[in-house]
Amino acid sequence: MTTTSAGASPRADTAARERGLAALRQRFGDRYVDSTALREQHANQVTWLANQPPDAVIYLETTEEVAEAVRICADGGLPVIAFGAGTSLEGQVNAPHGGVSFDFDRMKRIVAVHQEDLSCTVEAGVTHRQLNTHLRDLGLFFAVDPGADATVGGMAATRASGTNAVRYGTMKDNVLSLTAVLADGTVIRTGSRATKSAAGYDLTRLMIGSEGTLGVITELVLKLHGIPEVIAGGVVQFDTVAAACQTTMEAMQTGLPMARIELLDALMVRGVNAYSKLDLEEKPTLFVEFHGSKAAVDEQSALFGEICAFNGGGAFAWSASTEERNRLWRARHDANWAGRELRPGTEGASTDVCVPISRLADIVTATQDDIRETGLIAPIVGHVGDGNFHVGLLVDMDNQQEVEAARGFVSRLNRRAIEMDGTCTGEHGVGQGKIAYLRAEHGAALDVMKAVKATLDPAGIMNPGKIFGP
Amino acid sequence: MTTTSAGASPRADTAARERGLAALRQRFGDRYVDSTALREQHANQVTWLANQPPDAVIYLETTEEVAEAVRICADGGLPVIAFGAGTSLEGQVNAPHGGVSFDFDRMKRIVAVHQEDLSCTVEAGVTHRQLNTHLRDLGLFFAVDPGADATVGGMAATRASGTNAVRYGTMKDNVLSLTAVLADGTVIRTGSRATKSAAGYDLTRLMIGSEGTLGVITELVLKLHGIPEVIAGGVVQFDTVAAACQTTMEAMQTGLPMARIELLDALMVRGVNAYSKLDLEEKPTLFVEFHGSKAAVDEQSALFGEICAFNGGGAFAWSASTEERNRLWRARHDANWAGRELRPGTEGASTDVCVPISRLADIVTATQDDIRETGLIAPIVGHVGDGNFHVGLLVDMDNQQEVEAARGFVSRLNRRAIEMDGTCTGEHGVGQGKIAYLRAEHGAALDVMKAVKATLDPAGIMNPGKIFGP
Numbered sequence: 001m002t003t004t005s006a007g008a009s010p011r012a013d014t015a016a017r018e019r020g021l022a023a024l025r026q027r028f029g030d031r032y033v034d035s036t037a038l039r040e041q042h043a044n045q046v047t048w049l050a051n052q053p054p055d056a057v058i059y060l061e062t063t064e065e066v067a068e069a070v071r072i073c074a075d076g077g078l079p080v081i082a083f084g085a086g087t088s089l090e091g092q093v094n095a096p097h098g099g100v101s102f103d104f105d106r107m108k109r110i111v112a113v114h115q116e117d118l119s120c121t122v123e124a125g126v127t128h129r130q131l132n133t134h135l136r137d138l139g140l141f142f143a144v145d146p147g148a149d150a151t152v153g154g155m156a157a158t159r160a161s162g163t164n165a166v167r168y169g170t171m172k173d174n175v176l177s178l179t180a181v182l183a184d185g186t187v188i189r190t191g192s193r194a195t196k197s198a199a200g201y202d203l204t205r206l207m208i209g210s211e212g213t214l215g216v217i218t219e220l221v222l223k224l225h226g227i228p229e230v231i232a233g234g235v236v237q238f239d240t241v242a243a244a245c246q247t248t249m250e251a252m253q254t255g256l257p258m259a260r261i262e263l264l265d266a267l268m269v270r271g272v273n274a275y276s277k278l279d280l281e282e283k284p285t286l287f288v289e290f291h292g293s294k295a296a297v298d299e300q301s302a303l304f305g306e307i308c309a310f311n312g313g314g315a316f317a318w319s320a321s322t323e324e325r326n327r328l329w330r331a332r333h334d335a336n337w338a339g340r341e342l343r344p345g346t347e348g349a350s351t352d353v354c355v356p357i358s359r360l361a362d363i364v365t366a367t368q369d370d371i372r373e374t375g376l377i378a379p380i381v382g383h384v385g386d387g388n389f390h391v392g393l394l395v396d397m398d399n400q401q402e403v404e405a406a407r408g409f410v411s412r413l414n415r416r417a418i419e420m421d422g423t424c425t426g427e428h429g430v431g432q433g434k435i436a437y438l439r440a441e442h443g444a445a446l447d448v449m450k451a452v453k454a455t456l457d458p459a460g461i462m463n464p465g466k467i468f469g470p
Numbered sequence: 471m472t473t474t475s476a477g478a479s480p481r482a483d484t485a486a487r488e489r490g491l492a493a494l495r496q497r498f499g500d501r502y503v504d505s506t507a508l509r510e511q512h513a514n515q516v517t518w519l520a521n522q523p524p525d526a527v528i529y530l531e532t533t534e535e536v537a538e539a540v541r542i543c544a545d546g547g548l549p550v551i552a553f554g555a556g557t558s559l560e561g562q563v564n565a566p567h568g569g570v571s572f573d574f575d576r577m578k579r580i581v582a583v584h585q586e587d588l589s590c591t592v593e594a595g596v597t598h599r600q601l602n603t604h605l606r607d608l609g610l611f612f613a614v615d616p617g618a619d620a621t622v623g624g625m626a627a628t629r630a631s632g633t634n635a636v637r638y639g640t641m642k643d644n645v646l647s648l649t650a651v652l653a654d655g656t657v658i659r660t661g662s663r664a665t666k667s668a669a670g671y672d673l674t675r676l677m678i679g680s681e682g683t684l685g686v687i688t689e690l691v692l693k694l695h696g697i698p699e700v701i702a703g704g705v706v707q708f709d710t711v712a713a714a715c716q717t718t719m720e721a722m723q724t725g726l727p728m729a730r731i732e733l734l735d736a737l738m739v740r741g742v743n744a745y746s747k748l749d750l751e752e753k754p755t756l757f758v759e760f761h762g763s764k765a766a767v768d769e770q771s772a773l774f775g776e777i778c779a780f781n782g783g784g785a786f787a788w789s790a791s792t793e794e795r796n797r798l799w800r801a802r803h804d805a806n807w808a809g810r811e812l813r814p815g816t817e818g819a820s821t822d823v824c825v826p827i828s829r830l831a832d833i834v835t836a837t838q839d840d841i842r843e844t845g846l847i848a849p850i851v852g853h854v855g856d857g858n859f860h861v862g863l864l865v866d867m868d869n870q871q872e873v874e875a876a877r878g879f880v881s882r883l884n885r886r887a888i889e890m891d892g893t894c895t896g897e898h899g900v901g902q903g904k905i906a907y908l909r910a911e912h913g914a915a916l917d918v919m920k921a922v923k924a925t926l927d928p929a930g931i932m933n934p935g936k937i938f939g940p
Contacts, residue, residue, distance in 0.1 A: 116719060116828035159668040170666050172675070173643065188915040194824040195856050196640050197893035198629040198679055199911055200900055200937055201919040205642070205675030209668055226725035249586060255696035295765050354664040358586035386665050423667035430670055441669055445658040448926065449671040455925040456918065467670055 013077075017098070020076015021056055024069060024100065031059040031106075042083050042101040044091045048347040048395055048406075049432055054081055054095035061106045063179055063187055063218040070216065071185035073100055079464050080183075082212045084151030085127060088158055089350050090431025092211050096465035102216060104153055110134050111219070118224045119176055119193060124153025124217050131222075140224045143168030146427070147333045153217045158429035159209030163332065166252075166385030167259045167291065170427065174223045177204050180215035183457040193221055206452070211429050212463035214456045230297045233260065233289035233325050234318025236308045241265055241284045241368065241380075245361035247311045248286065248384040252357060254307070256300055260289035261385040262332055265368070268339060268379035268392070275338030276331035281314075286384070287332050288318075289325070332381075339379045339392035346377075346394040351410050351433075353417035354388040354426030363416055364389060374409050376402075388426035415440065430467045438467070483547075487568070490546020491526055494539060494570065501529040501576075512553050512571040514561045518817040518865055518876075519902055524551055524565035531576045533649055533657055533688040540686065541655035543570055549934050550653075552682045554621030555597060558628055559820050560901025562681050566935035572686060574623055580604050581689070588694045589646055589663060594623025594687050601692075610694045613638030616897070617803045623687045628899035629679030633802065636722075636855030637729045637761065640897065644693045647674050650685035653927040663691055676922070681899050682933035684926045700767045703730070703759035703795050704788025706778045711735055711754045711838065711850075715831035717781045718756065718854040722827060724777070726770055730759035731855040732802055735838070738809060738849035738862070745808030746801035751784075756854070757802050758788075759795070802851075809849045809862035816847075816864040821880050821903075823887035824858040824896030833886055834859060844879050846872075858896035885910065900937045908937070 025032040033039075039053035055078070060066050073080045079099025086093055095101065104125030111121040115138060122131060127149045131142050144155060145162035154160075156178060161170035168174065177191030190203035207214060238244040244263050251258055264272065266282045273280055286308075290300045297320070305316040319325065331338070340348045355363050364380065371378045371391070382389025391413065395406045414424040414437045424430075424437035438446050450468055454460075495502040503509075509523035525548070530536050543550045549569025556563055565571065574595030581591040585608060592601060597619045601612050614625060615632040624630075626648060631640035638644065647661030660673035677684060708714040714733050721728055734742065736752045743750055756778075760770045767790070775786040789795065801808070810818045825833050834850065841848045841861070852859025861883065865876045884894040884907045894900075894907035908916050920938055924930075 114826065114828065116723065117826040118723065119826070159666075159672070161666060165666065169643075172666075172672065173639075182918070186914050186917075188918060189913065190915055192888070192893050192911065193826040193891040194858075194887075194893045194896065195827070196629075196631060196635065196642075196824055196858065196896050198822075198895045198897050198899040199893045199904065200679070200908055200916070201684075201922060202629070202642065202672075202675045202679055203915055203918055205672045206922075209670070209672055214671075226723065228725070253586065253588065253696065255698070292766075293769055295769055296762075299763055299765055352668075354666055356584065356587040356589070356663040357665070358584065388664075388666065417664075418662070421663040423662050423664045423669045425668045426664065426666050427668050429668040434669065438670055441662065443659065444656050445660055445673055446670070447656075448652070448658060448673055451925050452671060452676075452922055455921050 016076050017078055020072055020078045023072045023076070024056065024058055027068070027072065028058050033057045042086065042093065042103065044094045046087060047089055048349040048397060049091040049094065052094040052096045054101040055098045057101040057103050059103045059106050063181065066102060066216055066218050067181045067185045067187050069102065070181050070183065073461060074184060074459065077459065077461065079461050080216060081463050082153065082157065082216045084125060084154030085149060087148035087150045088154060088431060089428045090433035092158060092429060092431040092466060094432060096470065104151055107218065113138060114193065115140070117193060119221055120224055121219065121221050122152060123219055125151050127151050128155065135224065139227050141227050142222055143225055144171055144174050147336050152220055152222065156208050156217050156220060157211050159427065161383065161427040163260045163262055163383060165383060166261060167257060168225065172205060172208050175204060175208060176221040176223055178207060178217050178221070179219040180207050180217050182215045183459065183462050209429065211431065211466050213453055213467055214462060228291035230294050230320055231289060231291055231325065232297045232301060232318055232320040233287070233328065234316060235280065235285055235287055235328065236316040237281055237283045237285045237314045239283065239312065241364045242361040243311050243313065244284045244286050245364060245384060247308055247313055249357050249360065250307050250311070251304055252385055254303065256304060258288060258385055259291040260287065262287040263382040263384040263389065264335065265380040267342065268335060268381050271338040271342045271379055272331045272335055275341050276334055278331055287328060335381045336392060340394060342379065343377050343394040347397045349393040349395060349406065349410070351391050351393065351413060352425050352428040353413060353422060354386060355417050355420045355422030357387040359420040359422065360384060360387050363420055366416060367391060367413055370409055370412060374405050376406060376409060386426060387422065432466060435467065435469060486546050487548055490542055490548045493542045494526065494528055497538070497542065498528050503527045512556065512563065512573065514564045516557060517559055518819040518867060519561040519564065522564040522566045524571040525568045527571040527573050529573045529576050533651065536572060536686055536688050537651045537655045537657050539572065540651050540653065543931060544654060544929065547929065547931065549931050550686060551933050552623065552627065552686045554595060554624030555619060557618035557620045558624060558901060559898045560903035562628060562899060562901040562936060564902060566940065574621055577688065583608060584663065585610070587663060589691055590694055591689065591691050592622060593689055595621050597621050598625065605694065609697050611697050612692055613695055614641055614644050617806050622690055622692065626678050626687050626690060627681050629897065631853065631897040633730045633732055633853060635853060636731060637727060638695065642675055642678050645674060645678060646691040646693055648677060648687050648691070649689040650677050650687050652685045653929065653932050679899065681901065681936050683923055683937055684932060698761035699763050700790055701759060701761055701795065702767045702771060702788055702790040703757070703798065704786060705750065705755055705757055705798065706786040707751055707753045707755045707784045709753065709782060711834045712831040713781050713783065714754045714756050715834060715854060717778055717783055719827050719830065720777050721774055722855055724773065726774060728758060728855055729761040730757065732757040733852040733854040733859065734805065735850040737812065738805060738851050741808040741812045741849055742801045742805055745811050746804055748801055757798060805851045806862060810864060812849065813847050813864040817867045819863040819865060819876065819880070820860050821863065821883060822858070822860050822895050822898040823883055823892060824856060825887050825890045825892030827857040829890040829892065830854060830857050833890055836886060837861060837883055840879055840882060844875050846876060846879060856896060857892065902936060905937065905939060
């Protein structure tokens with residue numbers, strides 16, 4: 001493959017852009033907003049990456065409106081940046097080349113729940129907590145649960161996962177099909193409601209993880225699961241992260257159907273103790289959960305306890321009490337914020353790598369050594385059943401030396417993961433933060449991605465500056 | 471998207487092709503074969519579709535050799551058709567435009583088994599039975615099991631599944647990454663050994679199901695599972711297919727982790743009784759299997775028995791005896807051949823559709839009515855947990871009227887599935903047999919597929935005449 005200029009910034013002139021913005025303002029009236037405050041709210045605000053606001057924000061209500069708005073942007077050479085909840089961690093919602101933020105706050109309709117098929121059809125602006133609140137009374141749930149209350153459209157765009165992925169898979173595995181608007185305003189539906197198909201190229205999976213660079217996702221058919229009869233979980237603590245990782249690997253190898261298995265290192269435990277009023281020992285800790293019948297959960301918990309003991313873990317204290325469990329998992333989901341409280345006033349940078357589970361103990365240990373040697377403050381949390389973990393860097397952005405040290409650390413971490421035949425991102429996506437590592441990870445395959453991008457978005461208006469280049 | 475000439479037959483002149491064939495003969499010596507018998511063996515032989523032999527067959531031994539051969543074919547404008555076990559059912563291995571069959575019989579190496587990671591690296595010519603024989607002593611298995619002993623490369627190319635898909639997923643879910651040779655000879659690896667990644671476009675899933683039209687798959691990293699502690703299964707019979715389908719749907723809704731749930735209609739039961747020496751009543755029958763611990767399997771079997779009874783099913787006779795179980799599932803896997811014995815001397819056409827499970831009873835019932843009204847002999851088997859089923863048409867190819875009637879039936883079946891928001895193929899792929907239905911199923915999305923095809927294979931040498939057009 002020859003390299004193509006994917007992600008090139010639109011070449012349209014300023015006058016054309018102005019005409020495009022005027023046309024959007026005329027078409028969408030008070031649903032077109034360009035106040036500085038709102039524009040800044042629609043760019044990155046959650047990490048140490050810069051805040052790069054769009055020229056304007058529009059609030060869309062239907063797929064047809066999205067298509068119409070994309071056509072106007074195409075005419076004006078205006079970048080199109082889809083915006084869900086704004087919780088992406090690698091700058092996916094930034095507008096480095098300006099353009100228009102497509103806000104999905106008015107596309108939160110749960111179109112249909114297909115109970116007999118264990119699926120539902122929803123608009124892209126629906127959040128996973130909104131959906132699960134709606135589903136609870138039906139005895140169903142949607143399994144993908146990133147820490148923030150992200151929209152399902154944004155989750156699909158970044159191929160998000162979360163704590164349940166070890167059992168239920170990532171967005172890749174939980175979207176049956178989707179509706180998307182392409183760079184020329186064409187609306188496509190990538191599949192049917194059948195649970196499997198061999199009818200041509202898998203455009204559903206091509207769109208999932210494309211971060212808005214190929215099209216704007218407007219509607220999805222999602223896979224659902226029945227709420228388990230019993231949900232039980234608990235915590236177990238270890239003297240070393242290596243022992244916790246070994247325990248995780250052995251639990252996976254025995255085929256224990258872990259619903260969740262999450263690692264917090266000692267520093268992260270200190271953070272959640274303070275933030276979420278827990279009283280855990282400050283040691284490497286696994287949060288685990290089992291789903292199933294009473295008998296199955298009892299059996300699984302007992303077996304897991306044996307594996308923990310074998311690896312020098314403490315007592316595995318577990319319970320099926322909803323209240324206790326929710327308290328624990330809320331704390332886990334708030335870890336990102338809890339971590340930041342460890343060093344108020346700093347910027348957080350939650351980085352994300354994933355390796356084959358056999359290398360997990362090696363990379364976590366090497367990463368902790370690197371953190372120590374670099375003199376950074378950086379708690380670790382991990383979806384360790386997937387070999388995926390996050391380092392929550394807490395950086396004093398006014399200290400240039402520290403910022404540089406942190407950048408060096410992130411670079412070493414990503415290259416370490418790639419050298420172990422892993423990936424520079426397990427679930428946060430590339431956005432702006434991981435662009436530098438894709439050549440090392442993908443080699444010539446990166447040129448294939450660029451060729452596909454150049455074909456479906458020749459003018460480079462779909463979320464430019466993400467995945468492929470600045 | 472504008473329509474592009476994907477799948478166009480290569481434009482190179484005859485002289486260039488002759489030079490290409492001569493170059494291949496010179497390079498590969500006695501691994502280049504062009505006898506009529508062998509060429510015909512390398513085209514479709516398993517269905518009523520025509521046998522369209524390639525100009526030559528070459529036996530390749532490494533990814534580098536495949537790349538070299540593709541470059542020679544590209545220079546000569548020679549179509550490239552990958553050939554595994556030749557078991558595809560929609561003419562995927564045919565050479566309607568001539569060209570070269572790339573035989574993978576010498577690429578059967580199991581490169582590595584990564585026990586701790588529950589994955590393995592294998593060459594594309596490895597078959598699923600070969601792999602599982604190799605894995606058995608390690609207590610691991612590869613879950614995707616089409617009826618024939620297909621190669622994993624071919625299974626990936628057609629997005630195959632099989633009886634285990636309801637629990638373990640299809641090839642889409644069981645390939646971590648793959649190595650492929652593109653139309654210009656570039657070798658790419660589409661991912662790492664990490665179990666998940668958000669690092670750019672999902673080229674693994676783009677290649678899976680592309681049927682050799684984007685590149686030739688040479689090596690794969692496959693997901694493995696631990697062999698369950700207990701495997702138990704059995705059969706249950708019903709008076710109507712509707713009752714069997716309703717039972718299936720309810721079992722799925724309750725979240726019963728069925729490992730396999732297969733429907734055979736009364737005619738198919740007659741076929742397997744005769745072919746596999748079983749003595750089942752000639753009634754709609756479900757073959758089911760449960761995987762797990764002793765306690766889990768007991769519990770699941772009991773619950774399933776209750777669902778059967780509630781829906782008027784007969785007694786659910788199940789056993790954990792390996793011998794009995796193997797006899798049963800061998801019979802199920804031989805159903806395609808057993809069906810043909812119902813009418814010796816005819817050609818078989820195993821067609822394949824998939825619908826949302828809530829529509830399964832409707833479509834199977836409507837299809838049986840259609841079979842009766844059309845006067846065809848066509849047993850039905852189904853991976854009903856997925857909403858997927860096959861109709862095994864037995865056609866007297868010398869009776870033109872019957873052939874036309876069968877074609878009409880297949881067309882109605884596919885359109886019926888698409889109208890129910892299903893797909894014209896759940897697992898056999900498009901090949902030549904399903905091309906006519908893709909526009910109805912995908913609409914404008916088909917043009918996106920064509921655009922991707924035209925970008926990665928501008929000369930149209932990769933398996934032309936498949937998926938997109940004759």
